[in-house]
Amino acid sequence: MKKKKKTYDGTSVNCWLVRRPIQRWFPLFILPTFLCFLIGFVWPFLQGLYLSFCSFNTPTDAKWVNFDNYIKAFKDASFVHAFKNTAAFAVVSIVVINVIAFFIAYALTQKMRGANLFRTVFFMPNLIGGVVLGYIWSIIFDAILKGYSTYLTANATYGFWGLVILVAWQQIGYMMIIYIAGLQAVPGEIIESARIDGASGWQTLIHITIPNIMPSITICTFLTLTNSFKMFDQNLALTGGAPSVMMEGAKVNMTELLALNIYSTYNISRNYHGVAQAKAVIFFLLVAVLAIAQLTATRSKEVQQ
Amino acid sequence: MQRRGHLANIPLYYEYKDAGITVGAQPAEITGTYLDNFRNIWDLYITDTAANPTSLSSSTGDESEAEFGQGKAVFYQNGDWEFANLTGADKGFNLSPDDLAMIPIYCGVAGEEKAGLNCGTENCWAINAKASEENIKASEENIKASEDFLYWLVTSDEGTTMLAEQFSGIPFKGAKDSTNVFGADAAEYASAGNYTMFWAFNDTPNVDSWRATVVTALTAYSADPTDANWDQVKTAFVDGWAYEYGVVNG
Incomplete structure (x- = not known):
């Protein structure tokens, strides 16, 4: 692919005037969704993985049983x-x-x-x-x-x-x-x-x-x-x-x-x-x-x- | 579905009685000795029913209640709590108490001319041992208060009157006479020396699951009453019990 010529007029998305704030602040904008993903997906998934090796009635009362469940x-x-x-x-x-x-x-x-x-x-x-x-x-x-x-x-x-x-x-x-x-x-x-x-x-x-x-x-x-x-x-x-x-x-x-x-x-x-x-x-x-x-x-x- | 399952108390009761098992001492396995008697009574239920046996899978308890209440059916399996429904105007039945009686369920067991009614209840109180100190204490206080209430209910004038009027006769000293003829029937059988069929059904391991399997097999048998289908009922009854016992205790 041919390399695009850098422009500095501030109208292009590739312009550093636009790109730098995005690069600097993107974590802030991702954060809400990322938190939801962590709370609603990653954490339950990991907990589920852990609980599959446990004997439990409620998740807070789990006992490790190795591979018994499997x-x-x-x-x-x-x-x-x-x-x-x-x-x-x-x-x-x-x-x-x-x-x-x-x-x-x-x-x-x-x-x-x-x-x-x-x-x-x-x-x-x-x-x-x-x-x-x-x-x-x-x-x-x-x-x-x-x-x-x-x-x-x-x-x-x-x-x-x-x-x-x-x-x-x-x-x-x-x-x-x-x-x-x-x-x-x-x-x-x-x-x-x-x-x-x-x-x-x-x-x-x-x-x-x-x-x-x-x-x-x-x-x-x-x-x-x-x-x-x-x-x-x-x-x-x-x-x-x-x-x-x-x-x-x-x-x-x-x-x-x-x-x-x-x-x-x-x-x-x-x-x-x-x-x-x-x-x-x-x-x-x-x-x-x-x-x-x-x-x-x-x-x-x-x-x- | 529940009623169909509840009838299973009959073979269970006789098996418990023979083996001298008391309710609560749940055995790991049952033999199903009285299942042929269960089949006798079940055949009676499905051959002379107001509904078509093949459509029993989709029939409901409300339908059989209505058939009995409207005088289309002569027999109806239920408990003394049904008295108010049958004699009251709520459902439009308005049956006269004089026309109602509760009789024992006979199924060809030797000596059953001395049979009484099925009586039992299935509630208990429990406190979670892993609950916090505070909650355990609160639960204990609640149970104490409930006990006080029950004591009041069966001893005080107001309580016993309420029970007799709204529920049925109760087996306590000082109980008021009840208009509920079903309770009176039970008392009469008991005082005549007939044996009361206790609620062996309480011991069913993993009751909903066990009952679902038995009822599935019974439904198939009702639609097509062959020996092979009855063997399925036996399997569900006997093997199902052992399996569910293992599930709960294993």
Whole structure:
């Protein structure tokens, strides 16, 4: 990059008259937010890390127990089950949400009447909170299943697919917006030249459109992946983990995902507060790895373009 | 959900009685000896219910109260505190006390013709040992004041009258006669030499969690009453107890 010539007229941001006060005083302006970050994030995080090695009832009354909590967490059948649930849920919801969102976006970027209205309508479920959605859908599912003499929490399968439908309904609109932005950025000339070369609509889609919106696909895939791993409110409100059954001498909530499992572990009894905390740390590491993978992947795509 | 869970006191009571366990001496494991009897009474509950067994998962206590209050149902499981609701005008039931009676829950246990009613309560006072000196002292004073109040409630003329009118008969000397027929029924069974089914349910380890598992299994059984589903109830009942005992004490 060519080095900019220094100007001293006081109108440029690069001018030292502007730069020096900023350099000198920026800590003052950062301070309020930084303090909030320390109090609301860093301190609880460190305390949580410490408490995951403790047996405690209240945070002020903690006793150091080394790795006991982590051992209990990994031995816990319900944690393993919740992990499997989460993985399965992530795979299914990534596919369902992205495929449907892409095709809705594709349809809505074609010339059609009322496309804007449809976009708004499809986006709207995203504006409703997860707990509200969960209760609404549990009523809907129970009303439907009642006709078949059964109910939502009768078995794990209903709960699982119920959650997939709920989350798809909520997130498709959001992913659709990202896909629409991507589709609109595909240069018209390429599409036009493809058409002149005699490519069919399907060929244009596979060989021109999709490669050109790879960045959107990457973003949406990772968003749905992290969303599925962090899923909590919808899970809590829809089934709350029910049904709970005894499996090989341990209690397992069949429709519980990881975040809800941490929450319910904390509420098992006072002996399990530390175990829940240990699970939360494991959960943090898992989500952190996913987030870093997401960053790396999106960055490498940006380089390609 | 609570009522369904509370019925579990019957098999628990008989098991406690056989083993000579008193409430408070919570065993680490139970055998579920009387679960077949529990199934008998549960089948009676779900086969002749006013609601469709398959819809029981979403039925509420208010619904069964209304069915009983409006004369659609003949039996209704509840306690003597329900008397005011049933005879009063608040909910529009207005039942006559003469038409009401409380009977023991029979489920095919030998000798149960001498059964009385389920009686028990589940409250206690506690002081946090780790509280500050000052708070402990204040708590002790509060408990002392509460004891004085309770003493007044069961001995003074005003207190016993209030209890008899608003609550039920109470097992104290000098208690006033109550119009609550349920309390009178309990006293009658007791004085006739019938055994009172004490509240063994109090000993349930991690009660909410244990009950949730048992009720889940019971709900599945109600929708589809097969032997396999009843085995799930047994597992939830017996294995669930051992598991929750470990959770609380381990």
